[in-house]
Amino acid sequence: MTEIQYISNNNSGETPSGDKTIFRISGIANPLEALNNCKAVIKALIEHPVLSPDDSDWKKIFPTAYVKFLNSLDEDDYGYDELLYPISSIVEDFQNANLRQWRWYSSKLNNDGFEIYFEGWCSFRNYWMIHAQNIPYSKMEVYNDKYKKTFTPKVLKDATLKRQ
Numbered sequence: 001m002t003e004i005q006y007i008s009n010n011n012s013g014e015t016p017s018g019d020k021t022i023f024r025i026s027g028i029a030n031p032l033e034a035l036n037n038c039k040a041v042i043k044a045l046i047e048h049p050v051l052s053p054d055d056s057d058w059k060k061i062f063p064t065a066y067v068k069f070l071n072s073l074d075e076d077d078y079g080y081d082e083l084l085y086p087i088s089s090i091v092e093d094f095q096n097a098n099l100r101q102w103r104w105y106s107s108k109l110n111n112d113g114f115e116i117y118f119e120g121w122c123s124f125r126n127y128w129m130i131h132a133q134n135i136p137y138s139k140m141e142v143y144n145d146k147y148k149k150t151f152t153p154k155v156l157k158d159a160t161l162k163r164q
Contacts, residue, residue, distance in 0.1 A: 013108030026113035080157035
């Protein structure tokens with residue numbers, strides 16, 4: 001299956017063999033909408049592999065939730081919340097094969113959240129796909145096979161908290 005097929009079809013928390021990373025989100029309103037936004041943004045990045053990171057079309061391609069939130073940030077937000085990035089940086093990181101050592105494998109919707117299963121190591125640089133929907137880090141838990149542990153991301157100042 002292609003990665004887009006995994007995104008579209010694996011929706012029951014199927015677990016990849018080998019190394020995996022799991023993003024667990026809980027305690028949020030509209031978990032289906034948030035999960036669908038994650039799926040849409042990754043599909044968009046996959047479907048436009050040669051579009052320049054600085055191209056203004058990304059603001060039309062990305063789901064509205066991301067564009068609206070990222071456009072609301074100022075330099076201080078990016079400075080203190082070091083796991084948020086402008087759209088151009090998100091695209092550049094995604095297109096960099098050295099940084100992207102993962103692929104979407106499956107997802108699973110829960111009552112007040114969802115889980116995303118990645119094949120490989122999905123590093124902290126990718127938390128934006130959750131956080132840039134104005135979802136606080138306190139609602140996120142990450143399990144990583146590389147470290148065999150679960151943790152909650154932490155930053156100097158969570159930019160989502162002033163927008164709740």
